[in-house]
């Protein structure tokens with residue numbers, strides 16, 4: 001059984017998808033902590049509703065990001081966390097934190113990486129750019145986190161068609177539904193020790 005920490009910054013619909021899949025018995029893992037980047041967000045409410053402890057770590061309350069992540073790291077160590085899941089978490093992780101969890105941090109991104117990703121490409125902005133470019137297809141990507149922004153080895157991807165008349169909001173909603181499938185699936189594979197990273201390629205063991 002793997003211990004999981006889920007990092008959130010907003011609505012937490014991906015957190016909910018994970019909670020639901022774990023409750024259904026489909027994932028051999030346990031969410032031992034939700035780490036929130038600000039108070040009062042819906043994701044915290046979702047954690048509380050499911051009896052999961054949540055902790056708020058705000059950059060404004062720490063002198064440096066480094067110091068904040070050292071505190072987060074101590075907490076994760078005390079909870080024996082095996083896997084960190086970034087589910088709409090908007091704070092950039094320092095290199096020291098990332099290297100301590102090599103191939104043990106999973107992120108979800110609402111586009112088909114390497115398109116529409118990288119610095120500043122998050123939230124509704126991603127979908128606005130997809131529509132402005134005139135893409136026919138967008139999608140969701142779940143990947144391991146490395147030292148870059150959205151550059152780590154890809155675990156799963158799912159295309160989502162862009163429909164005539166789509167707004168950034170309507171496209172965002174359909175991509176979110178794809179993320180709700182992909183993220184729990186990737187976490188399930190991790191918890192079953194079925195993910196193996198060779199260079200940039202993630203091998204999924206059968």
Ligand code: GRF
Nearest residue numbers: 011012013014088108109110
């Ligand atoms: C998701 O689209 C995720 O990819 C992006 O932010 C959104 C988070 O949604 N980084 P939620 O908080 O899980 O509802």
